[in-house]
Amino acid sequence: MGRPLGWLVAGIMAGALAAPSAGIASATRLSAQTGASAEPGATRVLEASRPDVPVHLPRLRGPVTLDGSPTEAAWQDVPALPLTMYFPTFRGAPQERSEIRVAYDDDYLYAAGWFYDSDPDGIRIHSLYRDRWNGDDAFALYVDAFNDNQNAKWFGVTPAATRFDLLVSEDGAALNDSWDAFWDAATQVAGNGWFVEVRIPFSTIGFQVDTAGRATMGLTVTRLVSRTGERVTFPAIDPQFAFRQPSVAQDVVVEGVHTDRPLYLSSYVLGGVDRAATRAAAGTPWTAETGTTREVGVDLKYALSSNLTLDVTANTDFAQVEADDQQVSLDRFSLFFPEKRRFFQEGSGVFDFATGAGSRLFHSRRIGLTDTNEPVPVLGGARLVGRVGEWEVGALAMQTSAVEALPTETFGAARLLRRVLNDYSTMGGMITTRARSGHVNVATGLDGAFRLFGDTYLGLKWAGTFGDGEGGDLFGRSHLNARWQRRANRGLAYTIEYTRSGERYQPELGFLPRRDFTQANLLGNYFIFTDAHPFFRRVYPGLLAFSTFRNQDGTLESGTYAVWVQWETKGGGGGWIEPKLFVEDVRAPFSIGGAVEIPEGRYTYADLQFVWTMNQGRKLRTDIDARAGSFFDGTRTQVIAGPTWNASPRFEVGADYQWTRLRFDERAQATDIHLARVRLRTALDSKASGNAFVQYNSTTDRLDLNVRLRYNFAEGHDLWLVFNDGLATERLPDPGEPRLPLSLRRTFIIKYTHTWGG
Secondary structure, three states: OOHHHHHHHHHHHHHHHHOOHHHHHHHHOOOOOOHHHOOOOOOOEOOOOOOOOOEEOOEOOOOOOOOOOOOOHHHHOOOEOOOEEEEOOOOOOOOOOEEEEEEEOOOEEEEEEEEEOOOHHHOOOOOOOOOOOOOOOEEEEEEEOOOOOOOEEEEEEOOOOOEEEEEEEHHHOEEEOOOOOOOEEEEEEEOOEEEEEEEEEHHHHOOOEOOOOEEEEEEEEEEEEOOOOEEEEEOOOOOOOOOOOHHHOEEEEEEOOOOOOOEEEEEEEEEEEEEEEEOOOOOOOOEEEEEEEEEEEEEEEEEEEOOEEEEEEEEEOOOOOOOOOOOOOOOOOOOOOOOOOHHHOOOHHHHOOEEEOOEEOOOHHHOOEOOOOOEOOEEEEEEEEEEEOOEEEEEEEEEEOOEOOEOOEEEEEEEEEEEOOOOOOEEEEEEEEEEEOOEEEEEEEEEEEEEEEOOEEEEEEEEEEEEOOOOOOOHHHEEEEEEEEEOOOOEEEEEEEEEEEOOOOOOOOOEOOOOOEEEEEEEEEEEEEOOOOOOEEEEEEEEEEEEEEEOOOOOEEEEEEEEEEEEEEOOOOEEEEEEEEEEEEEOOOEEEOOOEEEOOEEEEEEEEEEEEEOOOOOOEEOEEEEEEEEEOOEEEEEEEEOOEEEEEOOEEEEEEEEEEEEEEHHHOEEEEEEEEEEEEEEEOOOOEEEEEEEEEEOOOOEEEEEEEEEEEEEOOEEEEEEEEEEEEOOOOOOOOOOOOOOEEEEEEEEEEEEEEEO
């Protein structure tokens, strides 16, 4: 590590460890002043309503200063929302008093919270790191801007004014925590609780105005007391539903509002140096090849209307993106890595087109990354997301430059989706393209999700791919998925799913872990709420039967069959115990970790898994996942632990350790696979933060280091220092080979991003 970077890391770490938690007051506006804790006056509570009967939110009648002290007269005219306990006992009596008010003016949606606490020393403030909820107390709003019962924007804030924002899609089934938005929040902590004010621009929310000049949205608000797990919500949400589901939000109306059409222009300048170990040929000495990097790029974001946003990028760079979590494959199928790059986040839910069996019609990581996750320069592109009339739309076009053996490529995707039949059913289509010199791949898809009655849904999806010179055999180039399910978290829930993928189906801009198969899946749970029990909140036994067959001959290629009992505790923990049976028919040998090989053959094996999780509000906590049993023609023992320690709001240590012991005594093969990750997160205040991420993978004999230091001058104005290094942990050479160098690839980058507009 270079000296300047080392000093910066050491300085931040030293400050984090040395400073007491009370020292964050000035940075995060924490206060013990009694002004913030003053009663909000005579409390008027909004009359409770059914979620599908719109509530007209009140306009603010005066100015509000965003300082975390909601004492202005304007707040006194706003009625409080009726709150209901969601956890640990539905409609129980909350131990802590909460008051939440929501209002708006011409340009912003506002929220204020009075969160009283009988034990203010127990208020959880674990992190000052942006976008990091880490078991803190929290207040959150979920806004379904288009009231489509499928998508929402999640705005959360902790007592330290640490903000986190996420995109919610598929009615809460999918979350995207890599999305960032423009909005503000301020908090104060006093002797009787904590208090918050939130201001969200309507241009960030986006909405659609009807002919009467009104916008109807879905709204859910919630407060979490982390140490006890107590959660209250508006509206009242039965725990058979996840509180973040847009379909259970309260319909609310705002009138006489408009959004500006903001134009944000973000440019970056980047400079860096890198050094890579290289050699001319096997057996020749290793040498260090050094180089420098100088880049300039620009991103433009423009709201074409209140509900349609255009993003344009030129010479895009993703240097500040956190490294992927390494994974170790224990089977013969491809691993899936999620998208973390910021440009692909806005409106990402519209591009979701999951096609069953872990496959997707569109996976943005195909753009600008090789199959081995090495970056490919992105020359530029554009994406359009939002709503046009009744249609939810998404369109994307990108181009990458040529690099080594890869030619320049162009990528395209377009998606349309709209509600049909009722407020909980949708139909749509999608097309993707990937083209390079002499080759083009086109994939198309149609999908529908229909709420038939009650909680019962039918999902249908078809996709097909077309390439150069291909014709006929549409069935062989098609992928079908049908799903019948009862979506519930109380009583019986089940999913029956059928998937068939043809031999020649190959979406090159998608993700397909296996080909030419038919899969039949059954998954069921029975949720039992134990309100009267002092320890358990909910217990749910379940079962699954997943069977995958080869299309060629109808043989069972993979089978997984299990039963389990899972539980949640009233203290916020949980776990499960699960015996599982596997069937695998291996037609071609494959290796695991480069150390053992699974020969051809048909295998039946079983194991027992036990998982235990702790309340995320604890300063020191861990999750444990342990399993043991047979594995192909041998045995497997695996332990995964994920401890986290919040030493102070300024410093967090988190780790993941996976140990897998494989033994094949009859073949005299054995290996122990170790995968370890350590994350150090620190923040001097809400502007200066650091993140060090160290990974070790015994299958590659590498130790990878990713250090990112950020100084946020203001929203959209960031200075990043990024250091990456890959170290060889096994350097002893094979006979006749030179010793492997310690550092395999080292880079140091300084990047500054500046945003104009608003």
